[in-house]
Amino acid sequence: MSKSNQRKSRIVDKTFKYIGLAFTVFALLVLAVLITDILIKGLTRINWSFFTNLPSRHAANSGILTALAGMLSLLFFTILIAIPIGILAGVYLQEYGTNNKFAKFIEINIANLAGVPSVIYGILGLTIFVRLFGLGNSLLAGAFTLALLILPIIIVATREAIRAVPGTLREASYGMGATKWQTTRRVVIPSALGGILTGIILSISRAVGETAPLLVIGALVYVPFIPEGPNDQFTTLPIQIFNWVSRPQAAFITNAAAGIIILLLITFILNGIAIYIRSKWYKNIKY
Amino acid sequence: MDYKLEAKNANLWYGNKQALKDITLSIEPNSVTAFIGPSGCGKSTLLRCFNRMNDLIEGSRIKGEFLLDKANIYKDIEVYDLRKRVGMVFQKPNPFPKTIFENVAYGLRINGINDKKLLAEKVEWSLKNAALWDEVKDNLNNSALSLSGGQQQRLCIARTLAVEPTVVLMDEPASALDPISTAKIEDLIYELKNKFTIVIVTHNMQQAARVSTKTAFFYLGELIEFDETKKLFTNPEEEKTQNYITGRFG
Numbered sequence: 001m002s003k004s005n006q007r008k009s010r011i012v013d014k015t016f017k018y019i020g021l022a023f024t025v026f027a028l029l030v031l032a033v034l035i036t037d038i039l040i041k042g043l044t045r046i047n048w049s050f051f052t053n054l055p056s057r058h059a060a061n062s063g064i065l066t067a068l069a070g071m072l073s074l075l076f077f078t079i080l081i082a083i084p085i086g087i088l089a090g091v092y093l094q095e096y097g098t099n100n101k102f103a104k105f106i107e108i109n110i111a112n113l114a115g116v117p118s119v120i121y122g123i124l125g126l127t128i129f130v131r132l133f134g135l136g137n138s139l140l141a142g143a144f145t146l147a148l149l150i151l152p153i154i155i156v157a158t159r160e161a162i163r164a165v166p167g168t169l170r171e172a173s174y175g176m177g178a179t180k181w182q183t184t185r186r187v188v189i190p191s192a193l194g195g196i197l198t199g200i201i202l203s204i205s206r207a208v209g210e211t212a213p214l215l216v217i218g219a220l221v222y223v224p225f226i227p228e229g230p231n232d233q234f235t236t237l238p239i240q241i242f243n244w245v246s247r248p249q250a251a252f253i254t255n256a257a258a259g260i261i262i263l264l265l266i267t268f269i270l271n272g273i274a275i276y277i278r279s280k281w282y283k284n285i286k287y
Numbered sequence: 288m289d290y291k292l293e294a295k296n297a298n299l300w301y302g303n304k305q306a307l308k309d310i311t312l313s314i315e316p317n318s319v320t321a322f323i324g325p326s327g328c329g330k331s332t333l334l335r336c337f338n339r340m341n342d343l344i345e346g347s348r349i350k351g352e353f354l355l356d357k358a359n360i361y362k363d364i365e366v367y368d369l370r371k372r373v374g375m376v377f378q379k380p381n382p383f384p385k386t387i388f389e390n391v392a393y394g395l396r397i398n399g400i401n402d403k404k405l406l407a408e409k410v411e412w413s414l415k416n417a418a419l420w421d422e423v424k425d426n427l428n429n430s431a432l433s434l435s436g437g438q439q440q441r442l443c444i445a446r447t448l449a450v451e452p453t454v455v456l457m458d459e460p461a462s463a464l465d466p467i468s469t470a471k472i473e474d475l476i477y478e479l480k481n482k483f484t485i486v487i488v489t490h491n492m493q494q495a496a497r498v499s500t501k502t503a504f505f506y507l508g509e510l511i512e513f514d515e516t517k518k519l520f521t522n523p524e525e526e527k528t529q530n531y532i533t534g535r536f537g
């Protein structure tokens with residue numbers, strides 16, 4: 001490369017860096033404004049009774065108890081369904097299915113599924129779980145639907161975590177006469193567990209924020225009771241917020257802001273845990 | 288002579304590329320045999336034939352015979368059984384991200400041994416044989432990754448010894464280590480030949496001269512010369528060997 005060319009590419013390099021920086025700052029500013037706005041509106045509304053009250057026609061008496069309880073139960077069943085299937089599928093595809101057409105086919109579809117809008121999952125859930133399986137608009141129907149939604153995330157994370165396990169560890173295991181299954185179970189999966197857990201937590205934080213598919217399958221916007229079993233009806237925090245936002249009275253907007261703060265907090269905590277696990281684990285298997 | 292390991296007219300291809308060309312050599316029990324030669328000449332490939340690690344490489348194909356105690360490695364012995372009898376230590380230390388104890392116990396556990404007392408005995412025996420016991424006996428439950436590189440490599444040797452193989456293959460086991468750790472590994476290899484048959488790949492000729500009883504020199508996939516180490520280094524038959532050990536190429 002000639003001297004002037006080098007100088008030119010250095011200028012382009014610099015310019016690009018500053019433009020990139022400007023956009024990043026802009027995006028962060030917008031985020032900061034949004035969060036400040038929400039905090040100003042909602043922070044004063046958060047007190048103990050906000051967590052323990054049932055929803056109500058009066059904004060000041062309204063709480064998120066049923067929404068929180070609904071969300072936790074929904075997540076519980078979602079995880080119960082999605083984790084075993086997701087991990088097994090990820091392990092199969094990465095360790096056993098690299099050479100067959102069926103696995104390739106599934107792989108392409110999973111990559112596509114991760115990009116499908118969540119409403120579509122709602123429609124699928126409505127058709128299959130609500131109607132075909134006759135689960136109605138129950139927790140279980142919601143959990144199956146959300147499980148479908150987060151399965152691709154878990155599968156992809158599992159595969160990536162497994163791919164990151166150094167080949168030298170597999171060699172060590174095979175070199176001692178271990179079978180493929182022994183190697184997978186005793187070396188590969190334990191070494192990949194950090195990445196798998198990270199993926200699971202990120203997928204949960206995705207599920208926490210989902211509203212559209214649950215509305216489609218008929219989750220209720222007003223539920224004055226805590227679900228007691230998998231067949232009960234339910235609501236969740238994002239739906240409760242959605243409900244409040246659509247009210248004309250300003251007091252409900254305050255409630256919505258307070259709900260959003262709680263939701264953000266939950267998401268931040270989940271992501272924080274994921275980052276923590278990732279950094280801790282990767283330190284452990286570095287060579 | 289009852290040879291431990293034999294290769295008879297052995298050839299190996301990676302796809303279309305022939306990596307081993309008609310190799311015939313015999314290795315005596317309780318000896319240390321060194322494989323030397325320039326990088327890419329097939330030392331690792333031949334070594335890995337003896338415990339069928341090349342099976343894991345797609346597109347690899349062999350012709351000829353490989354024998355362990357007169358039994359055909361590729362026909363008469365089950366591969367999992369073979370790898371228990373012919374252990375391997377790799378170039379880079381590759382301990383599992385588990386405790387020191389669990390690393391050594393790995394081979395025993397996959398054989399279904401879970402008896403605590405027996406495991407503890409075998410782990411101690413293996414670590415002692417790998418000259419690591421004194422350094423780790425109080426920290427068996429620490430992560431193996433907390434050890435230094437040289438200690439990790441001796442741990443990998445202990446892990447291999449735990450299933451009591453009769454042959455231990457070592458592929459440049461000290462090339463990633465500092466001189467002091469290297470010296471420890473070399474002393475260890477010298478000790479181990481009393482109980483095991485050792486085959487070691489090395490690109491370090493002084494190392495070959497120090498630890499081995501016999502040395503094989505390879506060049507471009509062919510076995511050029513195989514003789515007593517002393518003879519090969521002082522008075523080689525072949526010109527290529529002479530050129531290599533005097534540093535004219537490599």
Ligand SMILES: Nc1ncnc2c1ncn2[C@@H]1O[C@H](COP(=O)(O)OP(=O)(O)O)[C@@H](O)[C@H]1O
Nearest residue numbers: 301304306325326327328329330331332333344
């Ligand atoms: N996995 C592989 N796939 C294809 N070719 C390989 C593979 N491993 C080694 N080779 C080739 O086989 C030849 C011998 O390699 P190797 O046995 O690793 O040599 P050495 O250990 O003596 O340096 C080299 O030319 C190398 O490029």
Ligand SMILES: [Mg+2]
Nearest residue numbers: 330331332488
């Ligand atoms: Mg090599």
